[in-house]
Amino acid sequence: MPSIINLKALLFFYYSSMTIIVSYLPVYFQVNGLSKSEIGILLAIGPFAAMISQPFWGYMTDKYKTSKKIIVLCLTGAIFSGLIMFHSFQYGLIMYFTVFVFYCFMAPVGGLGDSLTQKTANQMNISFGSIRMWGSVGFAVMSLLSGFLLAYIGIQYIYLPFMFFLVITLLMASRVNDVETSKKPISLRDALKLLKNNKFILFLFIIMLVTITHRTNDSFLGIYLLEIGGTEAFIGWAWFIGVISEALIFATATYWFRKYHVLTFTIFAAVLYSIRWLVMGLVPNPYLVLSLQMLHGLTFGMFYLCAFNYITGTIPEELQSTGQLLFYSFFFGLSGMIGASIGGQIIERVSTTNLYFLLAFSSIVGAVTIGVYKVYYFHSKKTELVNES
Known part of the structure; x- marks a missing residue:
């Protein structure tokens, strides 16, 4: 039961941090003097990085039979690259690179968390939704409170609440239990077979x-x-x-x-x-x-x-995380890239x-x-x- 509570808390605080990024990162870019075209490029980098990184981290999860360690690794990478990203706006091309690296670590955590939730729910014979709902609650609560919080501390300090939630997420991730669904070893060749499914x-x-x-x-x-x-x-x-x-x-x-x-x-x-x-x-x-x-x-x-x-x-049991993260990259990454680019053109024209x-x-x-x-x-x-x- 404590592990379930930690998993729910992980989802709650991860999606709380995502609320700040989704809702206010474009405003933060603007406050730091970036042009609309620069902001547009930066916003497109996120889904692109997600589309590339999510299947990779899913494969690593299946290969090494651990969701927990991969989530901890991604969150650690997101914290360090995020600190650099929030202070790189005056460094031109380095700024684009740091945003890309940040999303390569940050974006897959949602899919990895859902994958671990699915495995945990199956193991404990409970509903996936009863655990996953806590991510939605975290997003909802912060969507309402973040505006008041940032109005109080100033948009230029957006990284403070973001890092606070991300560090708590990392702490919760270190306390969840891993769930191994298959002991069958896999190789890159096995993972690529998904593309033939x-x-x-x-x-x-x-x-x-x-x-x-x-x-x-x-x-x-x-x-x-x-x-x-x-x-x-x-x-x-x-x-x-x-x-x-x-x-x-x-x-x-x-x-x-x-x-x-x-x-x-x-x-x-x-x-x-x-x-x-x-x-x-x-x-x-x-x-x-x-x-x-x-x-x-x-x-x-x-x-x-x-x-x-x-x-x-x-998908085969031994490739579940790879397949689920590939699904995640289509649902949010590729769809996000296409939606943002085509939607903007239609609105403009x-x-x-x-x-x-x-x-x-x-x-x-x-x-x-x-x-x-x-x-x-x-x-x-x-x-x-x-x-x-």
């Missing part, structure tokens, strides 16, 4: 029709709220409402998760995504946007939880309203495509069973 890889690309819309909204929700008459306070409340609803979905997963197949839930969540984006585009009202944030749990929470569970079942119409279209196409995928693989499985009999 058509069922797994095809699913990663299909869900990007939905995940890109999610990450695009992450990037431009604040801008959209200000554009339609909201204030900075609306941004904090939007994140708070959204992530609290996400935590509720994770917390109640025990009651709904086994009712239908996980792909049925991903299709349902994708349809809700489409409705959410469509309404946001049709009725540009900040209060309505806040109300729609209550759907964040039924969209992201349900979609992520079920997709994560599904891919875990499609057309409008934010039309961007949300496009997101709605992409989500419904994603729902249909996941449905086709489900039918195809279920039919193939039944055919295999008939042939075997």
Whole structure:
């Protein structure tokens, strides 16, 4: 039980620190005199570094059969590279390099934490969501409190609360228990076989029709709220409402998760995504946007939880962390890069309203495509069973 508490605390404080980075790092860059183009490049470096580093750290976890030590290593690297990053803005190219190194250590911790959570939940026969919800609670609480905190100490001292939370995360990581799912040794050649797993890889690309819309909204929700008459306070409340609803979905997963197949839930969540984006585009009202944030749990929470569970079942046990971190790099890294770059172009050339119409279209196409995928693989499985009999 103490190890479960430490794991929940790890997730809580890690996502608390991520709130500060996600919400206020661009403002910190601006305060330090960086231009919008420089800030844009720096923000693109994060998802790029995540996309590269997450599968690597997942492979190292599987190779050395330890999630705990890899998480501790990544957090230690994030603390030291973060201290350098926050003081490197006057050094040109070194600044870009330090941001890249920082995200190579920082970004994978979320996926590694979720992977360890999945293994722990399976070992203890409890719900993944009942543990993972504490990450959402940490993000939600800090999304509301960080604005007041930074207004008090000043945005130039953003690194103080960030480092405080990260050090506590490291302390909690050193106290969690490792969970070994397979003793089978693996090599790089084994890990590369995942790329030949058509069922797994095809699913990663299909869900990007939905995940890109999610990450695009992450990037431009604040801008959209200000554009339609909201204030900075609306941004904090939007994140708070959204992530609290996400935590509720994770917390109640025990009651709904086994009712239908996980792909049925991903299709349902994708349809809700489409409705959410469509309404946001049709009725540009900040209060309505806040109300729609209550759907964040039924969209992201349900979609992520079920997709994560599904891919875990499609990959060999000895390569679980590698596969889960590859999924993480698609869901957040690659989707984030595409969403930020394309979303910015659409807003600049057309409008934010039309961007949300496009997101709605992409989500419904994603729902249909996941449905086709489900039918195809279920039919193939039944055919295999008939042939075997």
